[in-house]
Amino acid sequence: MALQARPPLAVLFACGLNAVRSPIAAALFGQIFGRAVYVGSAGVRKGELDPFAVAVMAEIGLDISRHKPVTFEELDEWEGLNFDLIVTLAPEAHHRALEVTRTSAVDVEYWPIADPTAVEGSREQRLEAYRQVRDQLLARIRARFIRRGPGNE
Numbered sequence: 001m002a003l004q005a006r007p008p009l010a011v012l013f014a015c016g017l018n019a020v021r022s023p024i025a026a027a028l029f030g031q032i033f034g035r036a037v038y039v040g041s042a043g044v045r046k047g048e049l050d051p052f053a054v055a056v057m058a059e060i061g062l063d064i065s066r067h068k069p070v071t072f073e074e075l076d077e078w079e080g081l082n083f084d085l086i087v088t089l090a091p092e093a094h095h096r097a098l099e100v101t102r103t104s105a106v107d108v109e110y111w112p113i114a115d116p117t118a119v120e121g122s123r124e125q126r127l128e129a130y131r132q133v134r135d136q137l138l139a140r141i142r143a144r145f146i147r148r149g150p151g152n153e
Contacts, residue, residue, distance in 0.1 A: 007145065008084035008107075010038040014093040017047025018069035020130070021089040021113050024053055025137045027062045032141065040083070041067075042075045044092045050117065056130040072096055081106070089113045089137075111140050 013025035022041035029039045046069050057064045075081060081100060085107045088094035094110045101108055113136055119129035 007147075008037060010040070010083045010085075012075075012081070012083040012086045012097075013039070013041045013089065014043065014072070014086055014097055015041075015089040015113075016044050016092055016115070018043030018071070019047035020050045020053045020115070020117060021133060021137065022093075023049065023064050023067045023069070024057060024134050025087065025089065025141065027057055027064050027067075028134070028138050029141050029145075031062060033145070037145075038083075040075065040079075042070050042072050044072065044090075044096045046071050046074070050130075052116070052127060052130045056127060056134050059131070060134070072100055076100070085109065087111055090115065109144075111137075113137060113140075 011029060013022040013029070015021040018041055022043060026039045026041040029037070033039070049064070049067050049069060054063075054065050070078075072081070081104075083106055086097045086101065086109070088097050088108060088110050090113075091110075094108065097108045113133055114129075116126070116129035116133045119126055
């Protein structure tokens, strides 16, 4: 039986503006793990929290309406980048995470998750794109962080 690496104690989700994907991921992660693992989110640049992100999270009972987008630099100034793992959700965030961690022992993983703000159409079509992102993130979080017991193989 292979030994599993210890789970991270602090996880940062990062994307371009800290307005859609990373706050959604952080809220989902927090719902699953509570206070057992510290979770944060940041962006390369500072955006405004997206109302569609707030709406699709409210659909599943999570309120992210008070989230204030922050940049990597702001997070570093306020509390430091003391994370075991940074999960990047956009190429620019991945590059920034690699830059800021090049001299530290922080794991960086890239999860390519489409930006739902690029979807055009009716309100319902746009909401559906955000739901897909939410659901993809939830599936990735579960697959990556929830330990499975030994099977009956």
